[in-house]
Amino acid sequence: MNVYMDHEASRPVDPLVLEAMMPYFSEKFGNPASFHKLGFEAQRAMKTARGQVASLIDAQESEIIFTSSATESNNLGLIGAARRHRKRGNRIVVSGIEHISVLNVCKELGREGFEIKYVPVDSEGIIELDRLSELVNDETVLVSVMVANGEIGTIQPVKEVAEVAHQHGALFHTDATAAAGQISLDVSTMEIDLMTLSSNDLYGPRGTGCLYVRTGLRLKPLMIGGGQEAGMRSGSENIPGIVGMGKAAELAKETLLAEATRLTRLRDRLIRGMMESVPDSYLNGHRKQRLPNNVNMRFSYIEGESLILSLDQLGIQVSSGSACTAKTLEPSHVLLSLGLKHEEAHGSLVFTLGKGNNEGDVEYVIQHMPGVVRKLRAMSPLTPEELR
Amino acid sequence: MMYTEKVLDHFRNPRNVGEIEDADGVGTVGNPVCGDLMSIYIKVEDDRISDIKFKTFGCGAAIATTSMTTELAKGRTLDEAMQITREKVAEELGGLPPVKMHCSNLAADALHEAVTNYRTKNDGEGVS
Numbered sequence: 001m002n003v004y005m006d007h008e009a010s011r012p013v014d015p016l017v018l019e020a021m022m023p024y025f026s027e028k029f030g031n032p033a034s035f036h037k038l039g040f041e042a043q044r045a046m047k048t049a050r051g052q053v054a055s056l057i058d059a060q061e062s063e064i065i066f067t068s069s070a071t072e073s074n075n076l077g078l079i080g081a082a083r084r085h086r087k088r089g090n091r092i093v094v095s096g097i098e099h100i101s102v103l104n105v106c107k108e109l110g111r112e113g114f115e116i117k118y119v120p121v122d123s124e125g126i127i128e129l130d131r132l133s134e135l136v137n138d139e140t141v142l143v144s145v146m147v148a149n150g151e152i153g154t155i156q157p158v159k160e161v162a163e164v165a166h167q168h169g170a171l172f173h174t175d176a177t178a179a180a181g182q183i184s185l186d187v188s189t190m191e192i193d194l195m196t197l198s199s200n201d202l203y204g205p206r207g208t209g210c211l212y213v214r215t216g217l218r219l220k221p222l223m224i225g226g227g228q229e230a231g232m233r234s235g236s237e238n239i240p241g242i243v244g245m246g247k248a249a250e251l252a253k254e255t256l257l258a259e260a261t262r263l264t265r266l267r268d269r270l271i272r273g274m275m276e277s278v279p280d281s282y283l284n285g286h287r288k289q290r291l292p293n294n295v296n297m298r299f300s301y302i303e304g305e306s307l308i309l310s311l312d313q314l315g316i317q318v319s320s321g322s323a324c325t326a327k328t329l330e331p332s333h334v335l336l337s338l339g340l341k342h343e344e345a346h347g348s349l350v351f352t353l354g355k356g357n358n359e360g361d362v363e364y365v366i367q368h369m370p371g372v373v374r375k376l377r378a379m380s381p382l383t384p385e386e387l388r
Numbered sequence: 389m390m391y392t393e394k395v396l397d398h399f400r401n402p403r404n405v406g407e408i409e410d411a412d413g414v415g416t417v418g419n420p421v422c423g424d425l426m427s428i429y430i431k432v433e434d435d436r437i438s439d440i441k442f443k444t445f446g447c448g449a450a451i452a453t454t455s456m457t458t459e460l461a462k463g464r465t466l467d468e469a470m471q472i473t474r475e476k477v478a479e480e481l482g483g484l485p486p487v488k489m490h491c492s493n494l495a496a497d498a499l500h501e502a503v504t505n506y507r508t509k510n511d512g513e514g515v516s
Contacts, residue, residue, distance in 0.1 A: 303423055305447035309391075309399060331423070343420035379405050379451065381427045381443040382420060 002315040003361040007293060007354035008150045008178065009319055013244065014203040014355075020247040021205065024240040031236055033226070042239050049246025053210055056202075056249040057176070057195060058186040065211045065229045066242050070177040070198035071101040072222075073211040076233065077173045077194040078105045080219030081142050082114055088169060089139035091115045095127050095156070096337045097149050099175055103333070119145070123339050124286040125154030133164055140170040147185065150178030151321060151334045151350055152285035153294025162191035171217070177201055177209075181252035182260055182291050193217055197249075199241065203355065204248030208241035263292035263353050266362050270295050270351060273366030278373050279387060284321075284335060284348055295351040296321070301383040302376040303346045310372045316365055319350040343382075391448055392482035398452035403459050406441040413509070415501025417494045424450045424491060428458065428498040432506055436465050442495070449484055449492035453477050457495035466503050472496050 024045060030038025032046055050061040067073045082092060094106055096118045110116045117135040121127050127145055136143055143165035148155045158174055165172040173194035176185055181202045187195060195212035199205055213219060213232065225234025267290075274297055275281055284296040299307065304320030311318055321332030330336075331345035340348075351365070377383040391399070408429035418425040424446035431439035440462050444454045456477050461469045474496045478484045484493060 301445065303446050303450075306399070306451060309396070309448045313400065342422070346420070346423040379402065379443060380445040381416070381425055382445050 001364055002317075003364055004317050004356060005351040005353055005361070005365070006317045006319050008350065008352035010206075011200055011203050011354055012356070013200075013205050014248060014251060016251060017204050017244045017247045021240045021244040024243050028239075030239075032239070033228075033236070042237075045239055045243050046237060049242045049249075052246035052250040052253075053197070054212075056180065056185065056253045057197070057212060058188060059212050060215065062230070063187075063212050063215055065213055065232050066237065066245070067209045067211055067233055068207055068238070069209045070099070070175070070196050070201075071209075073196035073198075073209045074099065074101045074173075074175055075105055076219060076222055077196055077211050077213075078102065078142065078144060079109065079222060080232065081171050081173065081194060081217075082109050083112075084218055084220040085141050085171060088171075089137075089141040091117060091137065091140040092142045092144070093117045093119060093132065093135050093140055093165075093170075094144045095119045095121060095146065097121050097125060097152075097154075097334045098144065098146055099150075099177065100333075102144055102146075102175060114141075115139075121154070121337050124289075125149060125152045125284075125334070125338055126286060126289060127156050127161065129157065129160055129164070132161060136164050136168050136170060138168050140165070140168050142171045142173060144173040144175070146175040146177075147179035148176075148183065148291050149285075149334060150291075150294070150352070151332060152296045152338070153178075153291040154285045155179070155183065155289045155291065158192070159190050166191060178291060181249075181256060182263075182293060184256065187212055187214070199245035199248055202245065202248035202252045204245040205241050208238060208245045210245065259355070260292045263357075266353055266357060266359065267292055267295055269359070270353075270362045270365060271297070273362070274369050277366060277370045281373070284338060284340070293353040295353070296348060297351070298340070298344055298348045299373050300344070300347060301380045301387070302373065304348055306376055307347075307349055307372065310376065311365075311368070314368050314372070316368065319352070321345055321348040321350065390485070391452075394480075394482040395449065395452040395484065398455040398481065399448045402442075402451055402455040404441050404455065404462070405443070407443060408439060408441050411441075411502075413502040413504075413506030415498040415503070415505055417498045417501060418446070418450075420445055422491065423447065424494060426450060426454045426495055426498050428454070428495065428502045430461075430499075430502045430506060432466065436463060437461050437469055438463075442498075444495075447488070447492055449488040450494070452481060453484070453493050454495040454498070456481055457499050461499055466507070469503050470500055472499060 335345035411429035
């Protein structure tokens with residue numbers, strides 16, 4: 001039995017996506033800048049892909065700028081907007097649970113002289129709108145709050161955040177990497193200026209992402225060269241990757257509602273099953289305002305990496321917010337932002353479901369979790385007498 | 389970051405897990421805030437470690453290193469036990485990922501603390 005529940009880390013490329021990409025490696029290898037049939041073929045392929053991605057978020061084709069990753073899109077969106085629109089103000093406001101690429105970009109912008117303010121989240125991971133309103137002022141150039149957090153699954157009230165930003169004339173960027181393909185996104189009703197998407201989160205290939213840039217908005221590019229992607233991202237285009245991301249976006253749009261319903265049911269069964277069978281287990285994040293595929297649980301008295309290793313032996317692949325699986329020695333900043341203690345954050349596990357998962361997988365996890373937890377608790381000096 | 393087969397073996401089948409109710413010496417190091425906490429319990433007969441048990445909260449490396457430490461220490465004289473170093477434990481496990489050398493490889497310290505704890509308690513009780 002193998003149960004892969006680490007889709008936030010990586011997703012398999014959909015076979016239909018791979019099929020769509022294949023000709024663009026060796027057969028249709030043209031450069032869209034070329035003025036001949038191979039070039040035109042590449043241009044058409046890009047146009048189709050741009051349309052497919054735009055359609056997923058209700059944008060226009062010309063508003064999609066392809067990049068190499070969500071990380072690059074976050075870099076371009078934040079640095080490009082901050083540097084280009086510095087006259088609007090010097091302050092940047094972000095949530096404390098943004099992806100590490102957003103937080104580290106903000107540190108860098110801080111070194112360039114921007115004033116960075118972090119909006120806290122409540123104990124369920126929802127941004128504190130009151131605090132946001134206090135922090136966003138007329139000196140604010142940019143606000144960035146993610147649509148949903150991939151680790152704890154919490155979905156943010158992005159439209160309300162955008163309204164606060166726009167009241168003060170600030171631009172609004174949102175990282176939709178974890179949310180895309182799982183919840184409906186509409187850039188115009190959500191009042192979004194800049195949105196980051198990744199291909200792999202849609203079952204497309206790695207090495208491709210995009211940034212939605214609202215019509216009329218200009219950014220200072222990070223990559224200087226031949227002026228591809230409306231001058232905002234130079235470099236010969238990764239056509240197979242772009243074609244793959246387009247196809248992945250098309251499939252995501254088609255299957256979104258049905259898949260979200262199916263995953264929500266599996267998610268809720270998994271949460272209930274584990275909470276009922278494992279004493280002193282808790283859900284991290286919001287119960288309802290949550291991505292359909294995300295389960296983040298905390299098991300007291302034990303540590304996440306040892307849980308992962310034990311589950312891996314049983315053919316279950318998951319992730320953890322524990323420091324012990326990270327390059328740094330700090331547990332997940334997201335879990336600490338919820339107000340969890342370090343030792344609580346260490347004992348957290350993230351299950352991210354996906355297309356390949358079914359009811360059998362969920363039952364398999366529920367069946368094995370109590371034994372795995374019991375064995376580790378029996379070894380732990382923190383376990384209270386009654387649970388040994 | 390990968391663990392050796394030896395580390396995984398000690399993680400999956402830890403040796404000497406448990407507590408000793410009437411231990412002669414106990415050593416505890418680490419801190420749950422950092423993600424690692426380990427306690428080692430020893431029984432001492434004729435200046436030798438006749439029995440040893442451990443409890444660990446922590447990652448795979450923390451559990452494996454404590455297990456290995458107890459295995460290395462069992463049956464040894466107290467002086468020999470004091471010679472067991474973190475490096476020796478890691479070496480016996482076929483190596484540890486660099487980041488784990490400092491954060492999780494604390495069991496030798498717990499062992500030394502248990503021995504010191506025993507010696508302190510028995511100080512002046514006519515140790516010949």
